[in-house]
Amino acid sequence: MASTSMEAPRKGSKILSHLALALGAVVMLLPFYWMLSTALKTEAEAIAYPIKWFPSVPQVHNFLEAWQFQPLWTRYFFNSFFVAITTVVLEVIIAAMAAYAFAKMEFFGKNLIFGLFLATMMVPGEVLLVPNFITLANFGWVDKYPALIVPWVVSVFAIFLLRQHFFQIPKELQEAAFLDGSGHIRFLFQIVLPLSRPALATVALLKFIGSWNAFLWPLLVTNSPEMRTVQNGLSSFMQEAGAHYHIWMAAATLALLPVLVIFLILQKQFYASVARSGLKG
Amino acid sequence: MRLQKGLALTLALSIAVLAGCGGTKKTETAPATTAPETKAPVEIAFWHGMDPKSAHGATLEKLVAQFNETHKDIVVKPTFQGSYADLETKLTSALAAKTPPAVVQNTDSMLTKLVTAKTVEALDIPASEKSDYAPALLTATTYGDKLYALPFNKSAIVLIYNKKMVQNPPKTWEEFNKVAKDLTKDGKAGTAVTADVYYFGNHLVQAGGAWLSADGKTAAFNSEAGVTALNYIAQQAKDGIALQTKPKEYQSDYFNQGRVGMILTTSASFAFMKPVDGSEWGAAPIYTGPKNAAVPLSGANLSIVTGLKPEQKAAAQTFALWLTGKEGTLAWATAKTGYMPVRKSALETAEWKDFVKANPVYNALGTAVQDGTVQPNIVNWQLIQNEVTTAVQKVFLGQADAKTALDEAAKKANEILAKNK
Numbered sequence: 243m244a245s246t247s248m249e250a251p252r253k254g255s256k257i258l259s260h261l262a263l264a265l266g267a268v269v270m271l272l273p274f275y276w277m278l279s280t281a282l283k284t285e286a287e288a289i290a291y292p293i294k295w296f297p298s299v300p301q302v303h304n305f306l307e308a309w310q311f312q313p314l315w316t317r318y319f320f321n322s323f324f325v326a327i328t329t330v331v332l333e334v335i336i337a338a339m340a341a342y343a344f345a346k347m348e349f350f351g352k353n354l355i356f357g358l359f360l361a362t363m364m365v366p367g368e369v370l371l372v373p374n375f376i377t378l379a380n381f382g383w384v385d386k387y388p389a390l391i392v393p394w395v396v397s398v399f400a401i402f403l404l405r406q407h408f409f410q411i412p413k414e415l416q417e418a419a420f421l422d423g424s425g426h427i428r429f430l431f432q433i434v435l436p437l438s439r440p441a442l443a444t445v446a447l448l449k450f451i452g453s454w455n456a457f458l459w460p461l462l463v464t465n466s467p468e469m470r471t472v473q474n475g476l477s478s479f480m481q482e483a484g485a486h487y488h489i490w491m492a493a494a495t496l497a498l499l500p501v502l503v504i505f506l507i508l509q510k511q512f513y514a515s516v517a518r519s520g521l522k523g
Numbered sequence: 524m525r526l527q528k529g530l531a532l533t534l535a536l537s538i539a540v541l542a543g544c545g546g547t548k549k550t551e552t553a554p555a556t557t558a559p560e561t562k563a564p565v566e567i568a569f570w571h572g573m574d575p576k577s578a579h580g581a582t583l584e585k586l587v588a589q590f591n592e593t594h595k596d597i598v599v600k601p602t603f604q605g606s607y608a609d610l611e612t613k614l615t616s617a618l619a620a621k622t623p624p625a626v627v628q629n630t631d632s633m634l635t636k637l638v639t640a641k642t643v644e645a646l647d648i649p650a651s652e653k654s655d656y657a658p659a660l661l662t663a664t665t666y667g668d669k670l671y672a673l674p675f676n677k678s679a680i681v682l683i684y685n686k687k688m689v690q691n692p693p694k695t696w697e698e699f700n701k702v703a704k705d706l707t708k709d710g711k712a713g714t715a716v717t718a719d720v721y722y723f724g725n726h727l728v729q730a731g732g733a734w735l736s737a738d739g740k741t742a743a744f745n746s747e748a749g750v751t752a753l754n755y756i757a758q759q760a761k762d763g764i765a766l767q768t769k770p771k772e773y774q775s776d777y778f779n780q781g782r783v784g785m786i787l788t789t790s791a792s793f794a795f796m797k798p799v800d801g802s803e804w805g806a807a808p809i810y811t812g813p814k815n816a817a818v819p820l821s822g823a824n825l826s827i828v829t830g831l832k833p834e835q836k837a838a839a840q841t842f843a844l845w846l847t848g849k850e851g852t853l854a855w856a857t858a859k860t861g862y863m864p865v866r867k868s869a870l871e872t873a874e875w876k877d878f879v880k881a882n883p884v885y886n887a888l889g890t891a892v893q894d895g896t897v898q899p900n901i902v903n904w905q906l907i908q909n910e911v912t913t914a915v916q917k918v919f920l921g922q923a924d925a926k927t928a929l930d931e932a933a934k935k936a937n938e939i940l941a942k943n944k
Contacts, residue, residue: 286799291780312576372616379620462613465602467575477605478576485773485795 281492308492326453341404407441443511568624659895672824678791679891687802688784726752729812742936745929793861806884
């Protein structure tokens with residue numbers, strides 16, 4: 243008796259919490275459902291009022307139309323991939339080295355420098371837009387790949403995240419490694435980084451999404467259509483006086499696919515990181 | 524948000540001017556490695572916001588190519604820089620970095636900022652050319668007694684109607700309400716209204732009102748005419764003969780969905796008119812108000828940035844005059860861009876008349892050249908627009924009557940105007 247009376251409320255609260263989670267999931271998924279279903283509708287269905295939730299006949303050719311609408315898609319996708327992957331790789335290397343220095347080394351003014359790093363997170367990006375542009379223009383980088391990549395390879399957030407993670411690596415490991423003749427660099431790349439895969443995956447994923455979704459910056463620093471990115475191409479579908487929503491949503495679906503694939507690949511590590519950071523704060 | 528952005532841009536522009544004072548501009552010129560005997564063509568960059576994927580952008584690129592073909596001594600390099608807002612951000616940065624283009628497309632509000640920051644040239648064009656442009660359009664681009672831009676892609680507010688629902692497009696305010704009332708049944712309404720400064724503005728001049736006093740020093744939109752105009756549109760929503768659009772919604776969507784039978788909208792949206800029930804649509808000139816037949820105009824202009832070399836400046840002016848000239852504007856308007864010919868002489872051509880005969884919806888643009896009106900081109904006009912929009916929304920929400928709301932907005936507008944001096 244006692245045991246069932248204990249279990250019943252627990253079961254009830256479990257159902258409740260699952261309901262709440264399911265509701266949250268629906269709210270999160272709804273925009274994606276809307277995008278995908280609109281991508282499969284006819285133009286009339288896409289703007290129908292009252293809302294039509296299901297396309298009567300899926301218009302798969304919308305995707306073909308969306309692809310053909312923008313002859314530069316392949317170029318845009320290449321640019322976005324190239325920029326995103328280069329940015330991610332460079333950022334992870336730089337952030338790992340900086341985070342290691344802040345977490346595992348002792349040097350004069352460490353906390354002050356780290357504090358200054360954190361302070362830069364308080365500066366809104368819009369403020370930096372014009373100064374950054376002037377700097378790049380003086381470097382002669384306008385309309386070139388470095389302008390799309392270099393400003394984004396250092397992320398204080400990534401350094402912060404990795405630093406917190408590195409703190410969890412036991413000091414004994416470092417002592418053992420150093421006893422065996424390892425230096426800082428070797429210890430970082432052979433021991434610390436393999437142990438930090440979840441944190442690295444998180445940093446990489448967030449940066450990839452950020453880079454892939456960037457719109458204003460690529461537009462600002464490029465002039466030729468060949469240098470622009472997927473998001474710039476996507477904006478073509480929204481015009482001054484109206485939009486063809488069904489084709490637009492088909493294009494948006496295509497543009498989302500790479501992010502989805504990368505997320506699925508890194509999913510396991512990402513969850514591990516979220517779960518772990520939740521435990522350790 | 525809009526206010527903050529406006530402020531930020533104004534600030535950035537002023538910085539650009541300060542930084543640019545006395546400095547020589549680096550512009551995108553052709554390399555100087557030219558043989559002395561053959562004069563290399565002058566290369567000028569042209570930034571615009573007409574997406575090459577749209578009819579607008581495609582036509583523009585074709586016209587630029589045509590210009591380059593016929594002017595061997597000039598090479599214009601067009602670049603699409605995103606929407607007008609993106610174009611403005613980009614231009615602000617480029618001016619600060621001293622890498623602006625020679626010719627830039629700008630909306631009226633953007634032009635005011637450029638003129639204030641002294642980043643665009645006053646234009647000196649022949650009087651014969653000047654008198655050929657639609658008068659209202661030049662008013663919008665003239666500051667003091669100097670012309671700072673040539674009107675390029677200009678659209679007019681027209682009345683678009685569903686031919687299945689409306690046989691004879693209404694010609695006056697009363698007629699419009701009557702038709703709208705007849706259409707209001709079976710979950711449908713006559714028209715769609717937007718509670719903002721533009722929709723109010725469509726009716727202000729028609730009611731005999733003006734935005735500012737004749738000397739431009741005080742607000743005048745809280746006149747009796749202003750009250751009449753605001754009450755006219757607010758009453759449509761109250762009576763249910765008009766649906767009120769929400770922010771970010773296109774009126775054309777309401778129209779295409781078949782929820783309303785008529786809308787007032789810019790002719791630039793012609794390309795997006797497609798009623799889902801498959802019925803045909805027509806366009807007529809906007810109705811005549813109790814006092815005037817004012818046709819509100821909007822769209823963008825062409826300006827030349829300051830600090831160019833003399834030969835570049837000359838080339839830039841040749842290009843801007845050509846693109847907005849009789850042939851240029853005619854080619855632009857007859858490519859079904861939804862924009863109007865900006866030249867009186869273009870309206871007289873057989874080509875335009877034939878085009879209108881074949882595409883009757885463009886008839887609606889005919890009166891725009893004569894009866895066009897524009898909003899004032901004063902500094903911080905956007906701030907005043909925000910105040911007016913607030914007033915209009917208050918009346919739509921029933922929080923204030925038209926007179927009180929407009930008086931309040933006028934008071935704030937006068938404060939802004941006083942600061943401008």
